[in-house]
Amino acid sequence: MTAPTRRRDRLPRPRPPAFSGRLHDARTATAVGRWLGGAFAVCFVTGLISHYLQHPPSWAADRLPVRPVWGYALSQGLHVGAGIAALVLLLVKLWAVYPRLFVWPPVRSVRHGLERLSVALLVAAAVFELFSGLLNIAEWYPWPFSFVPVHFAVAWVAIGSVLLHVAVKAPEIRAHWSRTSTGTLELPAQDGPDRRSLMLGLGAAVGAVTLTTAGQSFTPLAALDLLAPRHPGYGPQGLPVNRTAAAAGVDARTLGDWRLEVRGPVPYRLTRAQLLALPQTSARLPIACVEGWSVDAHWGGVRVRDLLERAGAPPGAAVRVTSLEAGGAYRVMEMGGEYARDPLTLLALTLNGQPLSPDHGFPARIIAPNRPGVLQTKWVALLEVL
Structure with a gap:
């Protein structure tokens, strides 16, 4: 085989592209x-x-x-x-x-x-x-x-x-x-x-x-706010929602004769009317979600620490909160003692002076300071002293 033939059979070496832009430096x-x-x-x-x-x-x-x-x-x-x-x-x-x-x-x-x-x-x-x-x-x-x-x-x-x-x-x-x-x-x-x-x-x-x-x-x-997926003023009762009641599988049949169950040394159950009859606390707190949006709102309800004390919880006890929703990664949530005993941590019953809408957690939800929205559990059914 001749030398020229060998050169023709050899694969050409690829050359890198050339760039002439002056700012590629x-x-x-x-x-x-x-x-x-x-x-x-x-x-x-x-x-x-x-x-x-x-x-x-x-x-x-x-x-x-x-x-x-x-x-x-x-x-x-x-x-x-x-x-x-x-x-x-x-x-x-x-x-x-x-x-x-x-x-x-x-x-x-x-x-x-x-x-x-x-x-x-x-x-x-x-x-x-x-x-x-x-x-x-x-x-x-x-x-x-x-x-x-x-x-x-x-x-x-x-x-x-x-x-x-x-x-x-x-x-x-x-x-x-x-x-x-x-x-x-x-x-x-x-x-x-x-x-x-x-x-x-x-x-x-x-x-x-x-x-x-x-x-x-x-x-x-x-x-x-033109490009963000959420606007702070849009949604039920003037607040956005990520997970609706329908998406969570919470409806009139699910609520039925709803009672809040509190488990501890002295367990008890309360209707929404009984919760409203307890001493009420109001607080202006933001609901802030991991997607980046947040809105301040006026919340009203019962302090979680009052509910835990009534159940005989020891000082500084943590609490496990369970939602009525059928599934989801945050259906069950735990709060440490710092949150549970804070006077601004509420089992909220009202939002901006009105009863919670279904999409905002009716009949009751958690609202606490400095806390991700996914942990502000909606449709609360059970509090457990830990």
Whole structure:
């Protein structure tokens, strides 16, 4: 076989694509990356707060803070707001760095290999966290796994990959912050206006999505709440609902001759009329959901601690609450002693001066300060002293 024949049979080596854009560079990527890193840090910290308020470890169940009453509303509003802003930042960050995904050879050194690994983990984890979180806000779950534990686990992968990425990119980051940066990071002067225009446009885009979604939790911006899936003023009795009575399987037949059952050293049962005859307490508290929306409302009812004391509960006892709903991950909920004995934790019977509507938990529901909405159990049937 002749030499020319061997050359024709040999497969051609693929050439990486060439990119001519002037802003696909380390300085632009670093400028966008510091914004994205800040958004990820807010998401991670507030995500930890949300997770441990919903699923506290046993040693912390009786030590969760009940003040400030608006703490969870603020934390989860920041979590969702920063996550939505991070979607815009992530898309621009990927646009700035995607030519580097095609470098050849793929791995040139140990440090370069670590950089590539950190990028792969970071991109995969970030895309999963932000887009699965966005679908959770819309309450659409097109996957077979449980959202909460998987989202929580991947958050640790994401933050770990961020730290690894920052470590291996430290020289470039340090050069970006230096006033006298040199080497490959130094760009022609004419690129400066382009980069400023990009960053101004990015800031405007982040500001726009924030202004048009933050109103679901920050009510002064409610008039601009155009993109969020919930509006703070829409719903039965002026409050949104995520799970209706129909969806929970609660109807007139289910309620029947409803009685609240309280189990403890001295068990007893009460009708709604008997509950209304007990000393009533009113409180203005937010209902704040993991989807990011929150609304303050006036609630009226009986203090949970009064009901537990009547059942002979010892001081500081926790309580298990069971709903009438047929199923659901939060049908049974436990409150630690800090919540159970707080004077603002109510078995609510009224909302804004009116009896609870079926969708808001008639005949009775839990409302407590600084607590996720999924744990503000509706259609309460049973309280158990623990």
